[in-house]
Amino acid sequence: MGQPADNLVKNAVGRYVPEKVNGKTVIPYQGVGRYKPEGQKHAPAIPSYADYPSNGDKRVSSLKEALEKAGISDGMTISTHHHFRNGDVLANQLFDAIYELGVKNLVWFPSASFPCHEHLIRYLEDGTIDHIEGSMNGPLGKYTSEGKMKGTGVLRSHGGRYQAVQDGEVKIDIAVIGAGCADPFGNSSGLYGPSASGLLGFALADSQYADKVIVATDNMVEFPCIPWQIQGNYVDYTVEMDQIGIPEKIVSGTTRITRSPDRLLLAEMTADFCEATGILRDGFSFQSGAGGTSLAAAEFFAGKMREKGIKARFARGGSNKYLVNMLEEGLVEYILDGQTFDLEGIRSMRDNPNHVWTSPFTSYNYHGKGNFAGMVDVVILGATEVDVHFNANVVTHSDGYLLHGIGGWQNCLFSKTVILPVPLFRDRIPVVKDAVTTLCGPGELIDVVVTERGIAINPRRTDLIEKARHSRLPVKNIEELKEEAEKICGKPSAPELEDELVAAIKWVDGTVIDAVRKVKV
């Protein structure tokens, strides 16, 4: 259903966005750094020690009991997090319990959703869940894109999610936090246990600002659960469960670098670019995701660093065995980790004090007194589409289907240099286009697009253009890249979309940067 395309306004990047989303007034995107929040952070009710068990034991017998004690009722916003990734059993159990309680019209506010949450489509169908505010990957994205979700989806970056909760834009009634280990008081972490996920940082805002907080674990330990990532002092109820996650789907035992020659080429070109332009210098910092190309780029970095005898001050980002190797080899002094992707990452985070936990608050929150993203020298990100103004899309495919979340992507755009290594086309559909289907990141923040047929540098980055001029890098104009793509694939046709809006895309400051339309089916 989504919502009709009424009362649209043109925002600062020329996109038509709704004035209201799910009946609530929203602010159209006004440009980078233009919208200044007024007002106060969300102020949770003041609790009293007298209302909690003085021995610190907050255990209740089941998730259902915890939900009832927390006063679950129709229309509430229920939050979960995505640390279990595609091995999340808890969120599905949660909504099974809610369904049994007969509660309706909920807003589900996950930090991300995964294909395993296809199970929840039944609850979108029967009115248990009105809509999802969070990424809609895979089946839920398809469901949403086809206009089947009752309310309108809202997609936020990891930092934007923290911002929305902190600012009271989203008021969480009940947060359910799944933890690899926890104590009866609610101190919890993702470092130990069968459902160990590494970090619990995506649940930080939920713990701090939700009305009621439930911690569920399949590994209850005696107080104190050390080290705690979530503080029990924010927790109302704790629940011991048989299973909350599927270990092999939470973290992969083996992260693999891409073997695709095309993607390896992109990664190598990216590293060459960083070398030629002096970004790769002693004491630099970088962030690269867990995707195949990004992983490969980090490996090329490692090679160059060894060669030059330099090291990085820190690497930000999702950790994995390659990054851990760099830390242990001394190529990187610190990993500032936001999400742990494999078992080696968890081991390192557990044992190495230089493998540091971070959170969306420290790294990404735009409504903080600064954050870490801007301190990173270079970040390597993916995109589904880029346009000739360097605007980029990360949530929809060229056919209009909403199949990815934003993750930390928007937040990382504040890095000193943002590089998108992307293939010039995918399945014979150009990636570099006149206009992106959905605009997630404004071109002024995207510095370099690396394709297998050339590297385009944003004209705003005269410094990089100057440095690249003296290199052998295949620098091209972004229009040239687009034309090359069209020469090979033909002019791409626009996706077939209805007027109806199925989702809004928030910018890091809570404004609406674009809207996603229903796909014609």
Next chain:
Amino acid sequence: MGQPADNLVKNAVGRYVPEKVNGKTVIPYQGVGRYKPEGQKHAPAIPSYADYPSNGDKRVSSLKEALEKAGISDGMTISTHHHFRNGDVLANQLFDAIYELGVKNLVWFPSASFPCHEHLIRYLEDGTIDHIEGSMNGPLGKYTSEGKMKGTGVLRSHGGRYQAVQDGEVKIDIAVIGAGCADPFGNSSGLYGPSASGLLGFALADSQYADKVIVATDNMVEFPCIPWQIQGNYVDYTVEMDQIGIPEKIVSGTTRITRSPDRLLLAEMTADFCEATGILRDGFSFQSGAGGTSLAAAEFFAGKMREKGIKARFARGGSNKYLVNMLEEGLVEYILDGQTFDLEGIRSMRDNPNHVWTSPFTSYNYHGKGNFAGMVDVVILGATEVDVHFNANVVTHSDGYLLHGIGGWQNCLFSKTVILPVPLFRDRIPVVKDAVTTLCGPGELIDVVVTERGIAINPRRTDLIEKARHSRLPVKNIEELKEEAEKICGKPSAPELEDELVAAIKWVDGTVIDAVRKVKV
């Protein structure tokens, strides 16, 4: 000056307390767990990343410049913390700078004050500081007790200070945090550097809730300052200074157990009591302060634990070399540390993951969803006076002088068993009396008073009375103890006090449990 004793009301422990303190309405103490806060936590203004340097470098050239940028003006509340204890150089420099700026009528809100802050009396005299909200140890206590401070002092426990800031009862305009090390972004810790103090937990509330936060350090390190105890995302300005603390006065190189036979006897009796009543069992937990008797009690615990082959699950509290020895010997599984008293404590906190940082939020905040204090099996505390109803005083001497802060004392009263080992008299003045000069802790929370001439158990603790009955412990009625004291010292005369109020004593929930009167001089 303080304030006239007008409009007093009798509170739930029979003390007459003012309806207003410094012109602001306050709530009289209503009994343990009786006062339930309504309303919301303090909500700071929402900042924007756009207003902070994108490279994360928040350095300004001087403390004065930071204060000016933070908009310091008359009547503001300026907070500091007491991690530097009697080696604090920063707070004195701070008010020197404020004096130079000509700002008046400030409220100084330290987490505690020390004799070194005698320097600030000039600023109390000249109207730079109107009054102090925080402990007034030594010279500042004398100054206050003699009615010389313009406004009325307000004393809070460590947990009460967190509560007051969290609840907006005290709104901090500018917080100044001194850190052993910090990076230009404001991430900071007390673990390294010449002014290393161990922990910075007392500044946590200030960082989270103050309008403007300044971090000062004499040891600026490159980003990231790892591990951070204060998060730079809460910090507005950072300042590099020549010296902020005097190392040998911040932490002692050598903590010493009392050699006084009287105090050793009290410590041994305390440990014997815990053994006889079964408190000292495998997996138990305890907290004992850094005072001589408390340290000695912990040593007697250690001896008994070795003998019995048992260990403690955790020890709470200020850490010192004795506690660190217990941790390293395996007698204690975890130290949950709130304040580090010596160099061995800092070393252990730095290197041993089982030496865990805590804060007034985790351990003491009464307006949290529980806290750690209630989970501690036994706590050993001091007192200046105890009455026959087990009410105790920790802030004034029997002559009425306000010479001590509350520290964590009130918060620790929520432990499962509270023991006060105190001499029956000091300087021929009875410690056990008909009524305490200042009531800081209600008798219902105090379980045992251990004196060299007998142990009194609170009649409410029938379980302990029953257990002690079968022991050789010299259990007596508290009236008997009082009479013995009076037999030796004579009936103590009440301190000579004026009507005028010089300070209010807050309970852990923000209500006023007692008032301190001006001493006749």
